[in-house]
Amino acid sequence: MTAIPLGMPAFPTAARDGVHDEVLRANLRHATHTIRDKRARAVAELADWDRLREAGKAVKDHTLRHLDRYLLELEESVTAAGGTVHWAADADEANRIVTALVLATGEREVVKVKSMATQEIGLNEALEAAGIAAYETDLAELIVQLGHDRPSHILVPAIHRNRAEIRDIFRTEMASWGRPAPDGLGDDPRELAEAARLHLREKFLRAKVAVSGANFMVAETGTMVVLESEGNGRMCLTLPDTLISVVGIEKVVPTFRDLEIFLQTLPRSSTAERMNPYTTMWTGTTDGDGPTAFHLVLLDNGRTDTLADAVGRQALRCIRCSACLNVCPVYERAGGHAYGSVYPGPIGAILSPQLRGTASEIDASLPYASTLCGACYEVCPVAIDIPEVLVHLRERVAQGGPVTREGIRVRIRPARGHTAERAAMRAARLLLDRPGALRAGERLLSRAHRLRPRRLPGPGRAWTDSRELPRPPAESFRDWWTRERGDRGEEHR
Amino acid sequence: MRAALFVTCVNDALYPRTGIAVVRLLERLGVHVDFPAAQSCCGQPQYNTGYRHESEPLMRRTAEAFAGHTHVVTPSASCAAMIREHYPRIGRRARDEGRGPELARLADDLAPRVYELTEFLIDVLGVVDVGAYFPHTVTYHPSCHGLRILGLGDRPRRLLAAVKGLDLVELPGAEECCGFGGTFAVKNPDVSAAMGTDKIRSAASTGAEVLCGADNSCLAHLDGMLRRRDVPPRALHLAEILAATEEDPLR
Numbered sequence: 001m002t003a004i005p006l007g008m009p010a011f012p013t014a015a016r017d018g019v020h021d022e023v024l025r026a027n028l029r030h031a032t033h034t035i036r037d038k039r040a041r042a043v044a045e046l047a048d049w050d051r052l053r054e055a056g057k058a059v060k061d062h063t064l065r066h067l068d069r070y071l072l073e074l075e076e077s078v079t080a081a082g083g084t085v086h087w088a089a090d091a092d093e094a095n096r097i098v099t100a101l102v103l104a105t106g107e108r109e110v111v112k113v114k115s116m117a118t119q120e121i122g123l124n125e126a127l128e129a130a131g132i133a134a135y136e137t138d139l140a141e142l143i144v145q146l147g148h149d150r151p152s153h154i155l156v157p158a159i160h161r162n163r164a165e166i167r168d169i170f171r172t173e174m175a176s177w178g179r180p181a182p183d184g185l186g187d188d189p190r191e192l193a194e195a196a197r198l199h200l201r202e203k204f205l206r207a208k209v210a211v212s213g214a215n216f217m218v219a220e221t222g223t224m225v226v227l228e229s230e231g232n233g234r235m236c237l238t239l240p241d242t243l244i245s246v247v248g249i250e251k252v253v254p255t256f257r258d259l260e261i262f263l264q265t266l267p268r269s270s271t272a273e274r275m276n277p278y279t280t281m282w283t284g285t286t287d288g289d290g291p292t293a294f295h296l297v298l299l300d301n302g303r304t305d306t307l308a309d310a311v312g313r314q315a316l317r318c319i320r321c322s323a324c325l326n327v328c329p330v331y332e333r334a335g336g337h338a339y340g341s342v343y344p345g346p347i348g349a350i351l352s353p354q355l356r357g358t359a360s361e362i363d364a365s366l367p368y369a370s371t372l373c374g375a376c377y378e379v380c381p382v383a384i385d386i387p388e389v390l391v392h393l394r395e396r397v398a399q400g401g402p403v404t405r406e407g408i409r410v411r412i413r414p415a416r417g418h419t420a421e422r423a424a425m426r427a428a429r430l431l432l433d434r435p436g437a438l439r440a441g442e443r444l445l446s447r448a449h450r451l452r453p454r455r456l457p458g459p460g461r462a463w464t465d466s467r468e469l470p471r472p473p474a475e476s477f478r479d480w481w482t483r484e485r486g487d488r489g490e491e492h493r
Numbered sequence: 494m495r496a497a498l499f500v501t502c503v504n505d506a507l508y509p510r511t512g513i514a515v516v517r518l519l520e521r522l523g524v525h526v527d528f529p530a531a532q533s534c535c536g537q538p539q540y541n542t543g544y545r546h547e548s549e550p551l552m553r554r555t556a557e558a559f560a561g562h563t564h565v566v567t568p569s570a571s572c573a574a575m576i577r578e579h580y581p582r583i584g585r586r587a588r589d590e591g592r593g594p595e596l597a598r599l600a601d602d603l604a605p606r607v608y609e610l611t612e613f614l615i616d617v618l619g620v621v622d623v624g625a626y627f628p629h630t631v632t633y634h635p636s637c638h639g640l641r642i643l644g645l646g647d648r649p650r651r652l653l654a655a656v657k658g659l660d661l662v663e664l665p666g667a668e669e670c671c672g673f674g675g676t677f678a679v680k681n682p683d684v685s686a687a688m689g690t691d692k693i694r695s696a697a698s699t700g701a702e703v704l705c706g707a708d709n710s711c712l713a714h715l716d717g718m719l720r721r722r723d724v725p726p727r728a729l730h731l732a733e734i735l736a737a738t739e740e741d742p743l744r
Contacts, residue, residue: 019683019687020683329670334684371670399543421542425542463682466686470507
């Protein structure tokens with residue numbers, strides 16, 4: 001099970017901090033608007049974008065439909081190339097495997113390539129508990145790690161921080177992790193990058209073990225693929241003796257040729273780049289070149305259960321480009337931390353409640369953390385209909401229903417706290433399903449239009465706290481029609 | 494030409510002026526308007542909040558109310574999107590859950606006959622200049638379901654641009670959601686208000702007298718925020734602008 005930050009409240013409560021933090025709002029607005037405009041331009045350059053999107057969707061759907069077969073093929077290919085494959089059913093098992101592998105090398109520190117899978121399982125914390133120091137080497141991850149912070153974006157984990165905040169973190173924290181920040185460090189991006197480079201270089205040259213994830217795994221060849229922008233990943237993937245990759249099982253693609261699609265759609269969707277700056281591919285081990293030991297930990301952690309859901313399984317097509325975060329008006333105001341997961345934004349709102357279940361307060365609230373505006377679906381390079389899955393998960397929360405948990409089909413009950421809402425929805429439906437009663441209700445509303453309250457009690461307060469109520473009319477449309485065109489009206493039912 | 498009006502529950506109860514405007518507009522264009530009285534709500538609030546089962550009777554009622562009408566016109570992009578996009582989906586789910594093929598049949602039969610107002614005017618009647626007169630500065634907010642589910646494109650803007658006397662100004666960040674989102678407005682009030690504030694700020698920056706939209710639910714949220722602050726512009730449904738003429742101006 002994926003970890004939920006301690007004491008995590010429901011989304012509306014968690015979002016309040018973000019909404020009212022002016023600095024955070026400004027940081028997020030600037031960053032998301034810049035990247036979304038650049039992405040739109042980069043995508044518009046390709047005449048066949050829609051076909052690439054369809055092709056990516058088709059490859060992912062095909063692979064997911066035959067996931068058992070492709071995973072076994074992958075295991076065979078990786079093993080044949082000199083690697084070792086480990087299967088992890090959940091976070092605990094994956095952490096145990098990685099910890100044991102590191103301890104077996106005799107080392108007590110690892111360098112890490114930015115990886116969502118290892119964050120999902122809380123690997124750094126597990127390693128720390130075993131006395132192993134894990135150093136993040138991605139610039140943004142380094143900022144988050146040094147700042148004792150949580151990531152708030154899939155691609156830009158430190159998106160919520162501005163330059164001045166980053167300078168302060170480097171000045172106060174770098175020394176306790178290794179090479180200190182240079183004296184008189186300013187907040188110029190070049191100065192900050194140079195400070196990080198010097199700090200990290202020391203770690204790259206010393207580390208004997210590296211831990212990574214992978215963006216793709218090729219079944220036919222056993223090749224792992226990592227896309228990154230800074231080159232730090234390549235240092236980790238080539239310099240150490242032992243390389244351990246923790247990868248979600250949904251990351252497999254059948255053939256090397258399939259990469260052609262994603263190597264076009266992923267960089268353009270995520271960083272608005274035509275071609276990815278550093279694409280590293282490795283297949284098992286090779287004498288005299290790169291790591292001498294390679295371990296692949298295949299992570300399930302709720303993915304097979306997600307796959308069992310006919311509507312929700314499309315979330316597994318996700319290639320973690322984060323385009324949906326950058327266009328989401330809710331993410332932009334609430335900030336990534338409000339989602340209570342390493343997967344924030346629209347994709348997080350459908351992924352976390354599936355991987356973790358909807359039992360916790362935060363997970364039950366995530367499907368409602370959207371206006372269903374559809375901007376996320378529009379930009380998704382693998383065409384995940386996020387609004388469709390959100391509504392589907394809302395149904396699960398509000399009405400309960402069949403789900404698969406650890407491979408067993410169970411029927412879950414509606415989440416707590418929905419009793420009053422359910423009664424209201426039912427009452428509204430009963431009223432709306434009887435035009436006679438509806439007409440009587442409308443007349444009551446019309447008569448009340450003079451004594452209209454400015455503030456409503458109960459859940460209605462959320463509306464009147466920041467808005468006036470609509471003015472009820474003196475007459476409903478239905479009554480106007482009968483009065484004006486009564487002869488042309490049709491019979492009531 | 495005959496058309497049945499699906500006025501929608503929000504317009505029926507709170508914005509009858511929009512429904513009246515559609516009737517005036519269509520009749521002026523020579524359309525015979527029917528109003529099947531058995532109609533009610535399309536079921537979108539229930540469906541979108543996670544109560545699919547509660548939405549099914551309303552879907553059945555809507556489909557039955559409009560059976561036999563070749564053109565069903567509605568002044569709500571959101572409700573049109575519910576019928577066109579989600580009804581077939583709800584029907585299929587009901588069938589897959591073993592509750593018979595009836596709902597799916599009703600949904601598939603109704604969906605292609607439903608037109609949002611601007612689609613009906615441009616695609617069916619073939620008119621862009623509807624003979625309206627509205628001497629005011631207007632900015633248009635394309636609500637999300639019209640924009641992304643129905644794909645209305647520039648239809649509303651073309652209709653507005655053809656209105657005599659109307660000065661159409663572009664809304665900065667027009668394609669961004671206003672923050673209404675049905676029950677989102679009360680379930681996530683802080684985020685909803687923050688989004689609405691940005692939207693009305695954009696609208697005010699245009700200097701427009703009127704903020705126009707094709708969905709009274711989004712407009713209720715934005716108008717409510719504008720009136721709470723007692724600032725211009727005022728929110729107005731597209732149909733009311735298109736219905737206004739020199740002889741019969743908007744009150």
